[in-house]
Structures are given as C-alpha cells and as structure tokens.
Amino acid sequence: MGLLDGKVAIITGAGNGLGEAYAKLFAKEGAAVVVNDLGGPRDGSGSDTSAAQKVVDAITAAGGKAVANGDDVSTMAGGENILKTALDNFGQVDILVCNAGILRDKSFANTSEQDWDLVVKVHLKGTYCCTMPVWKWLKDNGKPGTIIMTSSTSGLYGNFGQSNYGAAKAGIYGFMRVLSIEGRKYGIRVMGLAPGAYTRMTSDLPSQRDREPDPMALPENVAPGVLYMASDLAADHTGKVLGVSSRGVREIRMMQTDGFNPNRPYTAQDVADHAGEVFFQDLEERTSKSA
16 A cells, blocks of 8 residues: 555656656555656756656556656646646546746846746746646545645745745745645645755755765655655645755744734834844854853
C-alpha cells in the first residue's frame, strides 16, 4: 500500500529538479501523475516538452502511471488544459503541486520591467491559473483535495537580487493563507512549501558557484517532506508553510510582538520610547540578555 494509492496528482514544472523528484516519488507511492513542464531554460525563454516526457517514461518503466503535459502554467487556458489532461487520462484530480518557476535574478536597479513581469507571471499568476480550475472542479464535485503552493525563503525573509522572485513568492504565501480559510468548508487543504535543494535553479547562485553539490541537498532527498504534505498523514494541517530540505522539515510562521499598547492616543515619540516593545529583539540582543 502506497501513501497515495488511488490518487491523481498534477505537478507543474516536473520535467527537472524538485518537480521531477516529486513526480517519481508520488508515482512510486501509488499516484497517477500529470507531469507538466513547458521546458526551456530557467529564464522562461523557449519550450521543449521532451523533459516532461522523459520523466513520464521513467515512471511508466518503473510500473507507475503518468502522462506528460506541456501547457503554459501562466495562462488560464494552460491551467484548464492541465486539469483536462488529468481528467481525460485518469478521471479525477486529488492533488495539485504548483512547482513551476523561472529565475531572472538581478539587483533591483538592474531589474527590467520584463524581468519583473515574467517572474511574477510564472510564479504568482501561474499558481492562480493552475489552482482555479482544480479548485472549481473539487468544489463543484464535492471532492476533498490538497493544493501545495511553492513559496520561498526569498519571499518570506528576503534575499539580495531577487526582488521580482521574492515579491511573487510572498504573494503566494498570502494567496495560500486566504485559500486555506476558504477551502475549509469544502475539505480542500492548502499548504505552502519553502523548499531547499540543489537544482538547476540554484546551481549558479553565489553560495553554490564553483562548489560540488552536497549529495544530501539533491531533490530526491527533499521529496519525502512534500509527499508527507500531499498525503493523508498531514490531513489535520492546512494554511501552514513548511520549510522542507534534506536536513529536515519545519513550520515557518509570521509572528508579531506583544507590542506597545498604551490604550490612549499616542505620539511618534511615544512609539520611539517603547521601541523595545514594538520590535523583536535580534538574536544578539536575546543572547546577551539570556547570558
């Protein structure tokens, strides 16, 4: 018995890297998988469906069920066709993993309007375009389901040179939070994912350049955490972001301090005088106080 026996999963951006690892593991655990990938380089130019077909061939050779799809996630027609591929081939959908993405990393002053628009379109709008058809199908058919949206620590914490990517990933976090609330009455779980792995998307980042990849950081060592999120093992959880890497899995939360609460009209100087209550103490301050 596999964790996803009888389930149908759509995984976008599954021709390489993390998406490929998710697709192969999900199929091994019993899911029929729609392997979506537009193909082409990581900057979003061009297309080549052979990557998706290669993953499908590997899954079917191992005895699993999968079908390739090469539609563009960033259009509503593409999202609808991805769902249609699932319904035409497998008759249902139970799981959607929005994983497709591109990078156009530059410092903000060097980010063109096209760089901004393309990254936001693929990540944020692409998540919307793929989620809407699946959401409507699950809701209209009274079916429970699980939707996993890929955010990033670049959107949750920030990262130099990724203003477009970080903005899109922060938007996905907000999108996930809202849909997790709306989905409760329909039995639709919505989770956020902030993955960490060595892939073609990260291979030439400054921290990785000229270094051999850590074998532990390969996508197949991250996929089990995402399998957990998609399976009934996580049935009690929705609206949460998990940081998933080969080193482990952790929940990431947005938090607030107790704050300055005078319960009377206050001035800017009052806020400044109580800044220690307004702001979180940084690690160095916390460490020095606890020493």
